[in-house]
Amino acid sequence: MTVPRHTLLNAAYDHVRAAILDGSLTPGSRVTVRPLTEQLGLSPTPIKAALAALERQGFLVAVPHRGYFVPEGSTDDLLELYELREALDGIAARRTAGAPGHDRIADQLERLLARQRKAIEANNLQSYGELDLAFHRLIWEGSGSRRLIPIAENLIAQVRMGNRLSAQAPGRLPVAVDEHEAILAAIRDGDPRAAERHTRDHVRAAGQALRRYLGVAGGAEQP
Structure with missing residues (x-):
């Protein structure tokens, strides 16, 4: 039986996307067709189509005559x-707090928050990063917006990179969890304005932490 072309494309797409998201393919890595044909047992056609789709969504960058690469992300890119x-x-967050099931979502966020605190206590930055993304993804999904969710999902690769760096800023993680607590409380209370305000403050603070961290790192490299 012939496997539909879109199924083969999806298999290649999912494989490469997962490798980018879990860090198996690190920023700057080159992604070529031949190794993927051997790994996945697929012809080049669906793999080329999958790489092109990932490039359109920002997971890869195409370099003329060299192929596809996992984006490294400049400082300006991350701050943007x-x-x-x-x-x-x-x-x-505003939409989630105003949704009928906001209390159920708050229960799920609370469980994630407890696990975040444990990850910090164990100094497990990788686990914290996954839980942080899960926290925000749950709010994206809770918004019920068919347009917002795919936009947010397409930013995940860049979000992971930014979160990984900002988490290394001294003292940032305990503060971030407290900010998550405020977001959670506003969603549980069904207060859209407070949920949006606390979320904006949280993301802005994370960006400022990233700016400080990159500034310190850059300064250390100067003669």
Whole structure:
């Protein structure tokens, strides 16, 4: 039986996207067709289509005559991302707090928050990063917006990179969890304005922490 072409494309797409998101393909890595054909047992056609789709969504960058690469993200790119997230996440939190099932979502957020605190106590930055993304993704999904969710999902690769760096800013993680607590409380109370305000403040603070961290790192490299 012939497997539909779109199924093969999806298999290649999901494989490469997952490798980018879990860090198996690190920023700057080159992604080529031949190794993927061997790994996945697919012909080049669906793999090329999958890489092109990932490039359109920002997961890869195409370099003429060299192929596809996992984007490294400049400082300006990362800081711009936080500006976009401030608006996007703020809207999502406002909509989630006003949704009929906001108390159920708050219960799920509370469980994630407890796990975040444990990750910090264990100094497990990787686990915290996954839980932080899960916290925000749950709010995106809770917004019920068919347009917002795919936009947010397409930013995940860049979000992971920014979160990984801002989490290394001294003292940032305990403060971030307290900010999550404020967002959670506003959603539980069904207060859209407070949920948006706390979320915007949180994302802005994360961006400022990233700016400080990159400033310190950059300064250390100067002669």
